[in-house]
Structure formats: structure tokens, C-alpha cells
Amino acid sequence: MKVFPIYDKFKRYNNKYLRLLLTFFLPFRIKKYTKDIDIIQQHQLAGVWVSLMIKFLNKKPFFIRTGYDTYQFSLNENKPYLLILFYKFMTYCSLKYSDVYSVTSSSDMKFLEQNFKTKSKKLVLRPNWVEDSKISTSERFPNKILSVGRLEKQKNYELLIKELKNTKGTLILDIVGEGSLLKDLQKLADKNSVEVNFLGIVNNENLMLMYQKYNYYISTSGFEGNPKTILEAMVSGCIVVASDIPNHAELIENGLNGFLFDLKNPNLQELLKSLKSNSLIKNISNQAAETIKSSHSINKISADYMNDYKTLI
Structure with a gap:
């Protein structure tokens, strides 16, 4: 070349x-x-x-x-x-x-x-x-959620913040990405009493290390292509909670290697509570990683x- x-x-x-x-x-x-x-x-x-x-x-x-x-x-x-x-x-x-x-x-x-x-x-x-990623055995954040994407309408962060209303003090949302909606989303988070850390751009090498620190990754996108951030989160052993759109459903089999929710009726707080008491979470994490390794490996x-x-x- x-x-x-x-x-x-x-x-x-x-x-x-x-x-x-x-x-x-x-x-x-x-x-x-x-x-x-x-x-x-x-x-x-x-x-x-x-x-x-x-x-x-x-x-x-x-x-x-x-x-x-x-x-x-x-x-x-x-x-x-x-x-x-x-x-x-x-x-x-x-x-x-x-x-x-x-x-x-x-x-x-x-x-x-x-x-x-x-x-x-x-x-x-x-x-x-995606490159194969060895799942870390170290403890992950118990009360933090990760999401990655441009701060634009497509990613639907407004919905995510509203769904986490009044969780300040018990839950923290970390968002990696930049975009034109930053100030609007900061105001929305304050209004809805949601603790959000807007982390800006993170290079891929550091981002791959970040996935390993989180139990949960959430995507509320209204539409997607073949979302690489979800692939990266899954191969890193995150429990991915994603909107039930066709391109997500190609990757996630609900309850087997991740979870899908209806954009019209998300109930994300209830879903997250149910995950904490789910005895199969470890199996779902492993299945997510194996799914991506078998179908999306660089080799x-x-x-x-x-x-x-x-x-x-």
C-alpha cells in the first residue's frame, strides 16, 4: 500500500x-x-x-x-x-x-x-x-455508567439524562465525546439532578482501558451504523444496555449478551436495578465478549x- x-x-x-x-x-x-x-x-x-x-x-x-x-x-x-x-x-x-x-x-x-x-x-x-481485549479481573465502578458518542441529536443523550432523573448521589454518568449540545446537556443534567461527567475526547488506547473499569455501558441512539463503541464495550466485558433499533439488535440478543430497551418506554432506572440483582450478569458479560471476538475480530x-x-x- x-x-x-x-x-x-x-x-x-x-x-x-x-x-x-x-x-x-x-x-x-x-x-x-x-x-x-x-x-x-x-x-x-x-x-x-x-x-x-x-x-x-x-x-x-x-x-x-x-x-x-x-x-x-x-x-x-x-x-x-x-x-x-x-x-x-x-x-x-x-x-x-x-x-x-x-x-x-x-x-x-x-x-x-x-x-x-x-x-x-x-x-x-x-x-x-475490534482488537481482542482481555477482560480485566479487577473491580469495576459499582455506581458509574459509561456512554461514548458525539454530543448530537442522533445519540439521544437528552433521553438518557431524563431517564436518570434524581439519581444524583447514587449514580454517575460518564460521557466521552464532544459536540454542539454540550451546554444544553449540562443544563439538562442540573435541572434533572443527574451527575454527569462530560469527559471530552479520549484517544482509543485510553478508551479501551476505560471500558474495563465500568460494569455498564448505555447507548440511547435513535439510529446507528455498526456502532464500534458498542463492539468495544462488549469485547471489554461491559454489560451493554442499548436502544432496540435494528443495528443494535444485530449485535445484542436481549438477556443473553446484553439488554435492549424500547425507546418509547425505556424505564432505564428499573432496568438498571434489575441488573444489579441478576445472578447471570457474569455470564452475560462473558457472552458479550465472546460474541464480538467470534464475529468482529480484526483477524x-x-x-x-x-x-x-x-x-x-
């Missing part, structure tokens, strides 16, 4: 609209650097026209990997209509002209098949991976990708 930093060769303009315009000329400007490549690979949908143009200019196979479906997210986030159409068109072009199109969840695959009437063999399931996923590459060369 050879890394080619674009802005080592070309000037990076501060104006984002000018940078966008120049992307349409970029494939021609870098053609001499890309003529000997074997495979073009793109991560996510943004700027996919650059990779597609390079594919046609160099007549090379194109592999696109999507961690989540941008078009589906735009619908869920009620983006402007023209932007939704743009994402839909980019998804259509990628499905039509890519040689391999990978998604990270069965839910995303089903969405594409239904909305684009495709059952192409080029559409493959390649989940996110398994990298082997699948290698097989994909071999079909293209």
Missing part, C-alpha cells in the same frame, strides 16, 4: 467551496501518480466522484467501504431535500459503478436492496472490527477483506 497525501503535492485552499470545485479536476491532476495502482479504495461516500473518475481514467477496479449509510442517515436527520437527493444519487452511482460495495450491517444491506432494487454480488457485508475481518481484494486483481 502506498500513501499519497494530496496536499503534499497541491495547494490546500481555505475556501471550502473552492476546494470542492477543485475535486472535479483532481483525478486529472494526479493521473500520473495513480496509473500504476491495482485497486482504488474509498472509505465512506463523501467525495466518491473523485474515486469514480480515477476508476474510469485508469480502468482499475473500485472498492468502496461504508461504515454507515450516508443516504439513510440524511433521511433520519431530516437533511435538506436537495442534499438528500444528492446523497441518494451518489449512493446509486457507487452501487452501479463500484466493483465491490461493502456495508457494515445487515440493516444497511437490506436498506440498499429495498431502496435501490439491487441484490448484486458486489454488495458485501464487512462489519467493523476475521481482515481475512474477508483480503479475499475481496483477490477477486479484484
